[in-house]
Amino acid sequence: MAADAGAFEAGPPGRRARLRLSGLLWRRPWLKALGLLTPPLAVFVIVYIGALSVLFVSSFWTVNAFTAAIEHTWTLANYRLIFSSGQPYLHIAALTLEIAAAVTLTDAVLAFPLAYFMARLAGGRTRAILFVMVLLPLWSSYLVRVYAWQAMLSHDGAINWWLNKLGLPDQNLAYTNWAMWIVFSYVWLPFMVLPVYAGLERIPDSYLEASADLGARGFKTLRSVILPLALPGLVAGSIFTFSLTLGDYITPLLVGGPSSQFIGNVVYDFVGINANVPFAAAFATIPLLIMGAYLLIARRLGAFEAL
Amino acid sequence: MRIRKKYVLSAVLLAAVVAAFAVPAASVQAGSGLPTKIGKGEGRLNVIQWPAYTDKSFAKKFEQQTGCIIHRKTAGSSNEMFSLMHGSGGGGGGGANGYDLVSASGDASLRLIYARDVKPINIHLIPSWKNFLPAFKSPPHNTINGVHYGVSVQWGPNTLIYNTKKVKQAPKNWSLIYSKKYAGHVTVPNNPIQIADAALYLMQTRPSLGIKDPYELTLKQLTAAGALLARQKPLLKRYWVYEADEIQSFQNGDVWIGAGWPYQTLQLQKAKAPIKEVVPLPTTGWADTWMLARRAAHPNCAYMWMKYVTTPQVEAKQALVFGETPVNPKACPYMNKIKKGSCAGYHLNEPASYYQKIKFWKTPVPTCGWKKGNGCMDYNAWQQAWARITG
Numbered sequence: 001m002a003a004d005a006g007a008f009e010a011g012p013p014g015r016r017a018r019l020r021l022s023g024l025l026w027r028r029p030w031l032k033a034l035g036l037l038t039p040p041l042a043v044f045v046i047v048y049i050g051a052l053s054v055l056f057v058s059s060f061w062t063v064n065a066f067t068a069a070i071e072h073t074w075t076l077a078n079y080r081l082i083f084s085s086g087q088p089y090l091h092i093a094a095l096t097l098e099i100a101a102a103v104t105l106t107d108a109v110l111a112f113p114l115a116y117f118m119a120r121l122a123g124g125r126t127r128a129i130l131f132v133m134v135l136l137p138l139w140s141s142y143l144v145r146v147y148a149w150q151a152m153l154s155h156d157g158a159i160n161w162w163l164n165k166l167g168l169p170d171q172n173l174a175y176t177n178w179a180m181w182i183v184f185s186y187v188w189l190p191f192m193v194l195p196v197y198a199g200l201e202r203i204p205d206s207y208l209e210a211s212a213d214l215g216a217r218g219f220k221t222l223r224s225v226i227l228p229l230a231l232p233g234l235v236a237g238s239i240f241t242f243s244l245t246l247g248d249y250i251t252p253l254l255v256g257g258p259s260s261q262f263i264g265n266v267v268y269d270f271v272g273i274n275a276n277v278p279f280a281a282a283f284a285t286i287p288l289l290i291m292g293a294y295l296l297i298a299r300r301l302g303a304f305e306a307l
Numbered sequence: 308m309r310i311r312k313k314y315v316l317s318a319v320l321l322a323a324v325v326a327a328f329a330v331p332a333a334s335v336q337a338g339s340g341l342p343t344k345i346g347k348g349e350g351r352l353n354v355i356q357w358p359a360y361t362d363k364s365f366a367k368k369f370e371q372q373t374g375c376i377i378h379r380k381t382a383g384s385s386n387e388m389f390s391l392m393h394g395s396g397g398g399g400g401g402g403a404n405g406y407d408l409v410s411a412s413g414d415a416s417l418r419l420i421y422a423r424d425v426k427p428i429n430i431h432l433i434p435s436w437k438n439f440l441p442a443f444k445s446p447p448h449n450t451i452n453g454v455h456y457g458v459s460v461q462w463g464p465n466t467l468i469y470n471t472k473k474v475k476q477a478p479k480n481w482s483l484i485y486s487k488k489y490a491g492h493v494t495v496p497n498n499p500i501q502i503a504d505a506a507l508y509l510m511q512t513r514p515s516l517g518i519k520d521p522y523e524l525t526l527k528q529l530t531a532a533g534a535l536l537a538r539q540k541p542l543l544k545r546y547w548v549y550e551a552d553e554i555q556s557f558q559n560g561d562v563w564i565g566a567g568w569p570y571q572t573l574q575l576q577k578a579k580a581p582i583k584e585v586v587p588l589p590t591t592g593w594a595d596t597w598m599l600a601r602r603a604a605h606p607n608c609a610y611m612w613m614k615y616v617t618t619p620q621v622e623a624k625q626a627l628v629f630g631e632t633p634v635n636p637k638a639c640p641y642m643n644k645i646k647k648g649s650c651a652g653y654h655l656n657e658p659a660s661y662y663q664k665i666k667f668w669k670t671p672v673p674t675c676g677w678k679k680g681n682g683c684m685d686y687n688a689w690q691q692a693w694a695r696i697t698g
Contacts, residue, residue, distance in 0.1 A: 063687070081691075088698025123616050124648040172491075174561055175545040235455065253497075254552065258543045261698045269499075269690060272386025275422065276687060301687045 047265065052288075059281035068275045078282035093286050096263045099177065100245035102236045103184040107192040109187070111237065112230070115196035120203075134190050142187060146254050150174070151184045151267065175257040182254050184245050191244065192237035199233020200226070235303035242294060245288045263287055333582075341429040342505040342606070345614070349605040352612055355391045355409040357595065357629070359552075360460075361612075365624045367495075375608035380406070381551055384498070385415040392424045392600065407603040408612065410460065412593045413448035413668030414500045418686070420449075420456045425598040432610055435569040435617040435635050442662040443634035448669040449596040457598035458613045461622070463631040464592040464654070464665055465504065466584040469571055473563040480587045481508050483533065483564055490542045494565035497546035499686070499693035500668055504566065504591050505532040505539075507577055507666060508698045511589075521591065521666050522592045523675040529684045533692045540696060550574075557582055567594075569653070570630040586654075594634075626653060 025032045059078055062071050082089040118130050137145060152158040153174040160170045173179050203226060211221040249264025256262075263283060270280040298304070352375045354361055361377050370376055382388040383442040391657065392409050411419055419425045430436050436444065436458060443459035467478055474489070476684040484493050485508065496500055506521035509531055544562050547553040551617040553571050558580050568586070568696050575582040597613050599606065612695040615621060622633035623641035633642070650656055684692075 068418060088690075089693045092698045094696075150555070151559075154555075156559050211546045242506050253548050257545055258697065261694070266694055266698070269386065269694065271389050272384070274388070276690070 002101065012142075022029065055284060057279050059285055060116055061278045063276045069210055070278065078279045081279070082283060082286070088261070089283060092261050092266055093263055093283075095177070095259075096246060096287070097290065098236055099180055099184065099262075100242050101294045103188060104192075104241045106181070106185040107189050108196075108238060110189060111192040111196050112165045112213070115193050116226075117201055119197050119200040125258055134193050137187070138190055143186055146183055146251055149179070149186065150255050153179050153182070160220070175260075177257065177260055178255070179255040180251055180260055183251050184248070187251070188241040188244050191240035192234075194265045195236040195240070196230060196233045199230045199236070205230045211267065232302040232304075235298045235301045239295065239298055239303060284300075308499055311532065341427060342432065342610070343429065345432055345610045346607045348373045348375045348608045348611060350374055350608070351376055351378065352408065352605050353380075353406045354612075355380045355382055355388055355406050358411075358681065359409050359629050360410045360595075360625070362625065362628045364628060365616075365621045369612065372428075373608065373615075375431040375605070375611060376610075376689045385412050385500075389415045389418055392419060394421050396597045406600050407605045407609045408600065409590050409598050411598050412447075412595050414498075414593075414670055416436045416457070416596050417600060417670035417672065419598060420451065424601060426454050426601045426603075427454045427456055428458065428599050428610070430458065433614050433617055434440070435614070435619070435622075435637075436527045438619075438637050439617075440636055440662065441659065444596060446594060446667065448594065448667060449598070458617060459624060459634045460595050460597050460616060461631045461633060462592060462594035462667070463569055463630070464590050465566055466569055466572065466586050466590075467564070468557065468567045468575075468582060468584045469561075469564040470557065470560070471581045471583050476584070477585055478564070478587065479585075481566075481590070482512075484542075484566060485539050487542065489564050492544055492561070492563035493539075493542045494544055494547050494553060494562045494567075496566060497548045497697065499689045500591075501566075502529065502532050502536065502689055502692060503668070503671075505535045505665065507589060507591060508603050509535060510660040520670050520675075522669050523680075523683045524671065525682055526684060526688075529688065533696055538694045546697060554578075561632070568630070573630040588661075588664040590665055592667050594667045626655075636676075686694070 025035070030245070037212060058070065060074050060076070062073065062075055062077060063069070064071055081087060114130070114134075117128050123128060123176060126293045154160075155170060155172065155174060163169070173182070207225055207229070208221060216224065247264055249262055250267050252260045252262040252265055263286060267280040267284050270276040270283070312509065354377060356476075358381050363380055366377055380391060382391060388409060388411060389406075392406060392411075396405060409419065409425070409510055411425075416425075439459060443462065445453070445455065446459060449459065465653055467481060467484070469478060473492070474483075481504070483489060484495060495504075502524075503521040506518050506524055506528065507515055509528075510518045510521065515530070516528055516531055524532065545552075545556065547556065547565070547567075550568070550571055553562070553565065554565050554574050557565075557571070557575055558578060569584065572582055572584040597616065599609050599613075603609055613663065616625065617635055619633075619635055619637040620641050622635045622638035623645060625631075626633045626642060627645050627649060630653075632655050639655050642650045642653070642655065646652075654661065671684060671686045671689050673683055673685045674680055
């Protein structure tokens, strides 16, 4: 102790202060935790919760049609407009929700066999190659991939060319909701593959052996052992695919048809025109509520243990 | 105690949030204290622009002459342009995020004026202005009660583009984009201002509605225009947002006929696509204005740019780069020098009656275009009607 004190006295003042601080932090661990956590927590509260609060509060205001200034009188007018019949907004929200659900289901069906193969059957080299192939699209711009699909889906694009080669008639896929479904399913697939892979990889081999020893065939093992254990991974992946689709507005713009408005498009248009942030905010709370409900269900299904 | 602390924290947060929005709504003031001469350049100019509006081919010389280096932000739509200048909330705006100039089209310019994002300019500091076509000296989309909120720069009609292999006869009017003849192969812009095109069409086909100005619609007239557009929707292949999307749709044959701008036609013809355009009168059109941000940090460079870009030589160059028409008819010989016959090709030599048949974009306002009228539907109502049509 005396030697320690001597060290404190000996160094230059800057070094002495630093040593004293580290000593203090060692004696009081909670102080260390506070120092480490305060900056990220402050950012989280101010940026994240703050932004959401602004969004929510402003959704009860209106905007002056003349000056685009926000008028701070509390009103439910924005919500009334969204929910009144004859308005398109519920229909738009329903379309967004339907496509998001369809994309999630499609990705789950596509990702499961691939992830299963990667996690349990493939050798190290094959697995590495598959990983690179799953992740490779993420290194290119999202926009480039959507434009590539726009070209492929058009009436003289790659898809119709192949259909013709196979002797099948042309399909009018470009600028339809089908096109949105295909493109979304493609761009978000990696976000489903990875959590499902992580979930499948964690299943111990002994479980499968035990299942076989007890006389279960492949399908029975899949249904009773693998699927229940992989479910958290599937749900975790679905959180990504569902929320990413729910919030998108570029794909509907580029490959959607005349009736392919998403919640995001309406929000974007209302902010641009007359800077009607309040209405956009009110409409944006709908996906927020949907996601909130979805996350609650996902937590019940154990998704957060697979993240 | 803990719970109370939590409440205090959320209350403080809420208060901060409310304060951030609580900027008093101020009214537009008539211009006073305008500069009487252009001072020394500040060495920098930040612009929000349409693609190629400060193209290097003519901006380079300006930078060398004035020392004002241009920094560009290119917008894809009028809404984006308005958002960039206005900021997303109540407080900022007026170029608070560093912009000096914006090349606003008529559907955005009045919004910028009434949101107090732009300020009046001294038009006499721009010598070319007195040579402008009369229609663009003090147009209602940038001049209010004689106060100029910017200088007109270029304009163009909205055109009817068609594929000559599929549409054999040159269309004579706009009826083809509302008829079943080319169902499934039509395109129009994804823009609420498209309602004005429908209203203009109804002015001719249903005079009983009493539409006098396609941008000043009563509820009944707006509903009728909306109904026409709702009937149009099943005929469409798509709504287009960016020029490149429309160009691609025409190029690959997805779309045969649609509303667009001379720019798209030029690009398609350059790519040897079988594309032509007609301008059936009356039509809607756009006219762009360079507007000065209320909080512009480089006003001298901004004035220098407005002065430079309206000179005949530069007007001619810009017109041919973008495919649009100058507001300064003195540009005519320079246009012909760059490309033979282009002055007539871009309608710069038309009589005054021609310009009266082009209804230039302007923001719909409840007061029916500053005539102190009332009962017109504002742009918010247009936007909602558009959402109903496209949703």
